[in-house]
Amino acid sequence: MKGRPFKVLGIQQIAIGGPDKQRLQKLWVxxxxxxxxxxxxxxRxxxxxxxxxIGSGPFKVEVDLMQPLDPEKKPAVHTTPLNxxxxxxxxxxRAxxxxxxxxxxxxxxxxxKGAAGYDITFLHPKSNDEFPIAGEGVLVELVQAPPEVIAAYSAIM
Structure with a gap:
């Protein structure tokens, strides 16, 4: 869209939830x-x-393997496997x-501040009357890229 005052540079992370992160570690690690x-x-x-x-340097992608501290509480990080x-x-x-x-x-x-120390915020997975645009069922985290990531992506974009 014309006039957008920011850029999405790349994927910073993928977060996967389950009731037992040891089972997730078996596959991913x-x-x-x-x-x-x-x-x-x-x-909280x-x-x-x-x-x-996965990867290294400014193109490293985090894969977070998550389990709830209490499966009965919210947020329920394990109920959507691709969290x-x-x-x-x-x-x-600005974004x-x-x-x-x-x-x-x-x-x-x-x-x-997020788990990795970067400033973050989340787009809601569901829209409402006041805000009709949302993740359509997917929680999307926006992460402030550090200067070295911005520079690396700028060099290839």
């Missing part, structure tokens, strides 16, 4: 060889996750401002 690069636990987000990686996708954004505050003005619905929480 043991069978496919992804490296576990960190962990993240949050009572109801998540215990292993942060894995969310994360997209690198070159200017997150949020512009998308909101276009009628895109965001999930509660605003811009905040």
């Amino acid at each position: 043991e069978m496919l060889g992804l490296e576990v690069t960190g962990t993240f636990r949050s009572e 987000e109801n998540v215990d996750e292993d942060i894995c990686a 969310h996708i994360g997209l690198w954004i070159d200017d997150l505050p 949020v401002e512009w998308l909101t003005a276009q009628g895109v619905r965001f999930a509660p929480g605003g811009i905040r």
Whole structure:
């Protein structure tokens, strides 16, 4: 769309949820060889996750393997196996401002620090009357790209 004041640079992450992250590790780490690069636990987000990686440098893609701390609480990170996708954004505050003005619905929480330390926010998976544009069932995370990622993508775009 003409006049968009930001760019989607690439995929930052794919988050996969299940009731037991050990079963997810069996496939993604043991069978496919992804490296576990960190962990993240949050009572507020109801998540215990292993942060894995594919690729390297500015083109590295996170694969987060997530299980709920409490399967009875929300958010239920395990009830949608493909929990969310994360997209690198070159200017997150401008993106949020512009998308909101276009009628895109965001999930509660605003811009905040994510598990990997980048500023993030989420597009809501469902639209409503006030905000008729949403993820159509998919939770989409927008992630502020650091300068080295912006530079690397700028060189190839």
